[in-house]
Amino acid sequence: MMNRRDALARVALLMGGAVIGADFFLTGCGPASSDKDKTTAKAPAKAAPTQPKEVLTSAQAAYLTEVGDTILPATKTPGAKAANVGAFMAVMVRDCYKPADQQTFVQGLAQLEAACQKLNGQGFLACAPAQRTALLTALDAEQKQYGKTKALEAPNHYFRMIKELTLLGFFTSEVGATQALRYLPVPGRYDGNVPYKKGDRAWATT
Amino acid sequence: MEKNTYDAIVIGSGISGGMAAKELTEKGLKTLMLERGRNIEHVKDYVNANKNPWEFAHRGGKTQQMIQDHPVLSRDYTLNESNLAFWADEKESPYVEVKPFDWFRGYQVGGRSLMWGRQSYRLSDLDFEANAKDGIAVDWPIRYKDLAPWYSHAEKFAGISGNRDGIAHLPDGDFMPAMQMNVVEKDVAARLKKHYQDRHMIIGRTANITQNHHNRVSCQYRNKCWLGCPFGAYFSTQSATLPAAVATGNLTLRPFSIVTRILYDKDTKRAKGVEVLDAETNQTYEYYAKIIFLNASALNSAWVLMNSATDVWPEGLGSSSGELGHNVMDHHFRVGAHGEMPGYEDKYVYGRRANGIYVPRFRNMNGEKRDYLRGFGYQGGAGREGWSRDIAEMSIGGDFKDALTEPGNWTMGLTGFGETLPYHDNQITLDKTTKDKWGLPVLAMDAHIRDNEQKMRVDMMQDAKEMLEKAGLRNVKTYNNGYNPGGGIHEMGTARMGRDPKTSVLNQHNQVWDAPNVYVTDGAAMTSAACQNPSLTYLALTARAVDHAVGELNKQNL
Numbered sequence: 164m165m166n167r168r169d170a171l172a173r174v175a176l177l178m179g180g181a182v183i184g185a186d187f188f189l190t191g192c193g194p195a196s197s198d199k200d201k202t203t204a205k206a207p208a209k210a211a212p213t214q215p216k217e218v219l220t221s222a223q224a225a226y227l228t229e230v231g232d233t234i235l236p237a238t239k240t241p242g243a244k245a246a247n248v249g250a251f252m253a254v255m256v257r258d259c260y261k262p263a264d265q266q267t268f269v270q271g272l273a274q275l276e277a278a279c280q281k282l283n284g285q286g287f288l289a290c291a292p293a294q295r296t297a298l299l300t301a302l303d304a305e306q307k308q309y310g311k312t313k314a315l316e317a318p319n320h321y322f323r324m325i326k327e328l329t330l331l332g333f334f335t336s337e338v339g340a341t342q343a344l345r346y347l348p349v350p351g352r353y354d355g356n357v358p359y360k361k362g363d364r365a366w367a368t369t
Numbered sequence: 370m371e372k373n374t375y376d377a378i379v380i381g382s383g384i385s386g387g388m389a390a391k392e393l394t395e396k397g398l399k400t401l402m403l404e405r406g407r408n409i410e411h412v413k414d415y416v417n418a419n420k421n422p423w424e425f426a427h428r429g430g431k432t433q434q435m436i437q438d439h440p441v442l443s444r445d446y447t448l449n450e451s452n453l454a455f456w457a458d459e460k461e462s463p464y465v466e467v468k469p470f471d472w473f474r475g476y477q478v479g480g481r482s483l484m485w486g487r488q489s490y491r492l493s494d495l496d497f498e499a500n501a502k503d504g505i506a507v508d509w510p511i512r513y514k515d516l517a518p519w520y521s522h523a524e525k526f527a528g529i530s531g532n533r534d535g536i537a538h539l540p541d542g543d544f545m546p547a548m549q550m551n552v553v554e555k556d557v558a559a560r561l562k563k564h565y566q567d568r569h570m571i572i573g574r575t576a577n578i579t580q581n582h583h584n585r586v587s588c589q590y591r592n593k594c595w596l597g598c599p600f601g602a603y604f605s606t607q608s609a610t611l612p613a614a615v616a617t618g619n620l621t622l623r624p625f626s627i628v629t630r631i632l633y634d635k636d637t638k639r640a641k642g643v644e645v646l647d648a649e650t651n652q653t654y655e656y657y658a659k660i661i662f663l664n665a666s667a668l669n670s671a672w673v674l675m676n677s678a679t680d681v682w683p684e685g686l687g688s689s690s691g692e693l694g695h696n697v698m699d700h701h702f703r704v705g706a707h708g709e710m711p712g713y714e715d716k717y718v719y720g721r722r723a724n725g726i727y728v729p730r731f732r733n734m735n736g737e738k739r740d741y742l743r744g745f746g747y748q749g750g751a752g753r754e755g756w757s758r759d760i761a762e763m764s765i766g767g768d769f770k771d772a773l774t775e776p777g778n779w780t781m782g783l784t785g786f787g788e789t790l791p792y793h794d795n796q797i798t799l800d801k802t803t804k805d806k807w808g809l810p811v812l813a814m815d816a817h818i819r820d821n822e823q824k825m826r827v828d829m830m831q832d833a834k835e836m837l838e839k840a841g842l843r844n845v846k847t848y849n850n851g852y853n854p855g856g857g858i859h860e861m862g863t864a865r866m867g868r869d870p871k872t873s874v875l876n877q878h879n880q881v882w883d884a885p886n887v888y889v890t891d892g893a894a895m896t897s898a899a900c901q902n903p904s905l906t907y908l909a910l911t912a913r914a915v916d917h918a919v920g921e922l923n924k925q926n927l
Contacts, residue, residue, distance in 0.1 A: 215434075235770040242770065258432040296766055303764040326765070334756040334773070335428045337421065343774045344756070348421065350590040353720035355551030360715065365755055365776040368422060369592070369721060 218257045218265050223272060224249035229288060230275070231329040233295040240343040243329055246336035252328045263318060271321020278302065340367035375401040375621070377660040377918075378643055380628045380673060383480025385891040385907040386664030387610030388523070392915035393662070394619035398922075401656055402614070403626040403645060405665075406457075406476035409483065411607035415597025417451050425450050445856060447473050452595050455484050461806040470814035471855040472668065478624055480666065481858070482605040484595040487576040488727070488748065489529045490901035491520050495538040495734065500897050503742055506696065506791040507867040509896045510877035513540070516909050519916075523908035526613075527604040528582045530724075531574030539571075539729040539901070545579045547572045548588075548724045552716045553751035553779050557840040558726070564839045568731045573724040573748065576604035576905075584612065592721035603723070625649045627807060630677040631661060631686055631887060639886045639927070640686070646807055659927055660886050660918050664911070667892030668697075668797055671863035672812055674874075674881070674889075675799050687864060687874045687881040687889075694798060696791035696865055697816040698898040700857035704826050706833035707782030708845030710751065717753060717776060725750035728783065728836075730900055732828060741824040745787035746900050747833060753779055781842055785829030788900040790821055791862050795854070816854040859903050861895035879914040886927040888914045 219227070228249030235243040256268050275298075279287045282301065283294040290298070299322075306320035313320075333339040340346040344367035376398035379389045386402060393400045408414075422428055431448045442448040442456050457474035464472060475481040494513045501508040517540070524543040532547035550558060550572050558570040577588040585601035585608055594603050601608035614620040625648040632655065634641045642657035663670045671694045675685035687693050728747035733739055754777030763769045795816035803811045830847040837845045867873020870882035879894050881887040890911040892903060921927045 234765045236767050238767040238771050240771075240774065254426055255430075258434070259427055259430055261433060299765050330756060330773070331428060335422045337423045340422060343770070346421070347720075348419075348591070350720035353549055353590045353718070353722045355549040355554070355718050355722070357717050357719045358715060359717035359776070362775070363717070364774050365753070366721075369752060369755060 215257050217253070218260075218269060219253040221253075223269075224253040226272065226288065227252045227325065229295075230299070230325060231333070233292070233299050234326055234329045235333050236292075241338050243333045246333045246338045248329050248332035248336070251332035251336070252325070255328055255332075264324070267318045267321050268324050271324065274321060275302065275325075334367065373642075373655060374657045375399045376658060376922075377401070377662065378403065378656055378658040379662045379664060380643065381405075381480065381664035381666065381669070381891070382478045382606055382611075382622070383475070383664065383666060383891075384482045384485065384606070384904050385911045386480070386662070387482060387606030387614070388908050388911040389662040389664055389888075389890060389915055390614040390620055391526075391610040392912050393660070393919070394614040394617040396915065396919045397617075397619065398660070398919065399619050399621075400614070401621045401623060401658065403628055403643070403656075404478045404480075404622065404624045405627045405648060406478065406624065408478045408622075408624040409455075409597075409607065411601065411612070412597070412599050415599060416454075418593060418596040418599050420451075420596075441471060442473060444471055444853070445473070452484060452597075455595075455597075462811070463803065463805060464811050465800045465803055465813035467813050467815035468817050469853040470816060471853045472814070472860075473855070473858050474666070478611075478622065479606040483597055483607070485576075485605075485904060486858075486902065487594065487603050487723070488902040489524070489527070489531075489542075489574050489576050489905040490727075490729075491540045491542055492516070492899045492901060492906055493538045493540050495730075496897060496899035496901075499743065499899075500791075505742070505897070506793075507865070507869070507872045507896060510866050510868045510873075515877075516906070516913065519909035519913040520905065522912050523905060527576050527609060527905075527908060528578035528580075528585070529574055529576055529604075529905070530579040530588075532572055534569060534571045536569055536571070536729055538734065542574070544574065545582070548575065548577070548579065548722055550726060551718050551722075551751055553710050553713055553781060554726050557710075557751065557781065557837075557842075560840040561836060565731075565836075567735065568728060568836065570726050570728050573727045575724045577723055578602055578604075583609070585609070588723065590720035590722055592723040594723050626654075627809070628665070628673055629653075629809060631663070631673060631884070632657075633677060633679050633681070633686055633884060635679065635681050638884065640884045646809075648807065651807065659922060661888070662911075662915070662918075663887060663889045663893075664891045667860040667863050667895075668812055668814075670889050670891055670893040671797060672799070674864060676810065682883060686887070687883050689883050690867075690870060690872055690874055692793070692865060692867075692872060693874050694863050695793050695796045696862040697795040697797060697814070697854065697860065698789045698791055698862040698895065699854050700786045700859045700898065700900060700902075701789055701818055701822050701826065701852045701854075702784055702786045702857050703850040703852050704787075704829045704848065705747065705749070705782060705784040706830060706837055706845055706847045707780060708837045708842035710779040710781055710842050713779050716779075732825075732832075739824075739828065741821045741828075742790065743788040743821075743825070744900055745785045745825060745829050747783040747785055749781060749783035751779055751781035753777055781837060781840075783833040783837065785826070785833065786857065786900055786902070787822060787825045787829055788898050789818060789854075791865070791897060792816075792819065797863060814855070818852065818854065859892065859898070861892040861898050861903060864889050864893035865896045866894050867896060878917040879910060880917075885921075886918075888918055890914045 231243035231248035302322040306322040346367040379402045382404040436443040457476040531544040533541040588602040677686040730744035732744035756773040800813040801810040864874040866875040
């Protein structure tokens with residue numbers, strides 16, 4: 164998926180300078196959405212616009228911020244907590260996920276907590292940083308293994324969803340883009356050959 | 370009647386309509402430009418152009434509501450949060466897919482000139498002679514020499530940046546200084562040049578200005594073109610043709626004006642005007658003029674003609690040949706290869722270049738005969754991977770995060786854009802049983818690519834892989850993500866030019882054979898598709914046709 168995303172981002176670049184759109188939609192709103200309505204262009208009957216229903220509580224969002232901060236902790240630059248990634252995840256799950264994916268995600272929170280109890284003998288929020296890291300390292304190995312064998316239509320592993328949304332939420336946030344990465348609203352010129360030395364931060368947008 | 374009378378009427382305000390209005394008004398004609406959608410004011414209405422990525426709630430992605438509201442647009446990158454308002458409302462304006470057809474429309478002043486890809490290439494006699502040589506469809510009624518001065522005219526006004534590469538079948542134009550290739554692209558181009566006699570990799574020729582031009586500021590390398598450019602750095606109706614037309618004092622622009630039909634006078638055998646449905650009030654108006662330019666985009670221009678049926682022309686104005694609405698073409702794509710370039714760890718780029726590289730056509734030339742006709746070009750580019758890359762050996766935590774804050778490997782991709790042949794039975798028709806919001810019949814699309822295109826797609830994959838490997842890339846993978854007609858957003862052919870009124874809709878000056886004061890100069894006019902991005906050709910055809918129309922008007926021939 165990652166390789167395909169890069170390829171598609173390149174395609175998008177040429178079609179409309181749309182790297183931002185392509186990169187982001189594939190990362191953020193694409194998981195487990197392989198089916199596309201190709202049969203008709205006729206729009207479905209108009210549904211009355213309603214206030215989107217929250218899928219995650221604010222407590223769950225706060226919990227996800229802690230999970231996110233273990234995935235991307237503060238180092239020499241701020242981590243996911245500084246970008247409040249839990250609140251971002253709540254918006255994305257509410258607005259961009261299909262109902263089935265929302266269910267996988269919400270159930271995943273309970274699974275994550277249960278896995279934490281089993282490994283560490285206590286809930287995630289009560290755990291020390293090392294315990295949190297041990298749990299999420301194990302869950303990441305689990306999701307990678309799951310991803311290798313899962314059927315195309317099968318839902319993604321919940322921890323993959325959490326990890327993707329953490330990365331997207333952090334690196335496109337103001338903190339992530341301007342402090343962990345480098346961001347220039349108006350470069351003003353292009354140079355296709357500038358020196359790079361290990362440790363220099365990447366550009367936030369392409 | 371007096372107050373509704375102009376010298377000329379232009380139907381549509383996109384790339385070609387804007388050019389028609391500019392040329393007509395600059396030649397002194399009082400011109401009415403009709404646009405079915407709302408007005409978009411330059412800069413002021415580019416509401417997202419200066420937003421930072423984090424100011425978009427979904428960071429530019431698409432929500433389930435957006436997917437539900439835009440089932441067609443959601444098929445590709447086109448559906449996104451940042452310029453959603455520039456794409457047509459699919460509920461108001463449905464269409465019928467007899468076969469799958471992607472139709473990505475922009476219903477507003479400026480049309481798709483606001484979101485276009487900006488790649489700008491000339492056609493050559495390789496293209497203009499192709500139908501005649503292959504015995505396909507009909508011959509183009511013009512050759513490169515007829516259009517060359519008008520390409521120059523369009524390029525000088527629009528501002529096309531590009532290199533003079535000296536490639537015979539991709540003629541050089543009147544360019545602004547080219548954008549740069551990056552360090553990897555330069556080396557790949559040099560290696561390809563060494564290995565192949567006949568394959569070139571050049572910097573894209575793009576309608577982004579690299580020098581200040583008129584009142585427009587040169588490209589600032591933000592790569593946010595499709596949000597609308599506050600600098601006016603890319604060519605659009607708003608940045609270029611509209612201000613020029615307004616400056617003459619001869620332009621009237623009427624948004625929310627759906628042209629329902631062209632009014633045909635059977636005594637004079639001319640069009641006398643148009644009927645307009647006001648999209649906001651549902652009131653009907655008539656406007657009159659001596660010249661009509663139809664620039665509603667290829668499929669909608671055919672719709673206007675088909676909906677202009679009279680007892681003389683029961684299948685629509687321009688239907689006498691039986692070709693109106695037929696020969697639908699596009700460029701098939703979403704196929705190519707990508708790989709990793711080892712090394713260059715000490716190299717990076719500054720700025721975001723809204724452009725890539727281009728590989729002009731190299732197949733079925735110089736005597737080569739593949740198992741298909743025509744050819745394809747590649748667009749692509751190289752860059753370093755960003756934070757969304759996979760780092761297989763890492764999991765989570767501080768080291769993982771710090772690794773992602775640095776750029777990854779260099780990668781490069783090539784995507785083919787292939788010529789589709791004009792097939793008579795690839796066609797659009799009026800579906801009178803399905804109506805849009807205004808009760809107007811909608812288009813039904815019945816087109817698919819055939820054996821020739823499918824065979825070409827094999828080369829489009831394999832050649833990309835071979836070239837990337839020859840250039841030193843590793844782990845090169847091909848892809849073919851499938852294609853629906855229309856997906857290239859290069860619709861063409863539905864009112865083709867030709868030499869014979871029995872087999873074409875338009876003559877060599879883009880006049881409708883059946884009504885010579887009606888000119889069609891958008892994608893509908895294309896007799897073959899070539900494989901180059903077509904908009905520059907529409908600009909050139911439009912300027913040439915206006916010159917002809919005004920000449921004929923002065924000779925009192927219209």
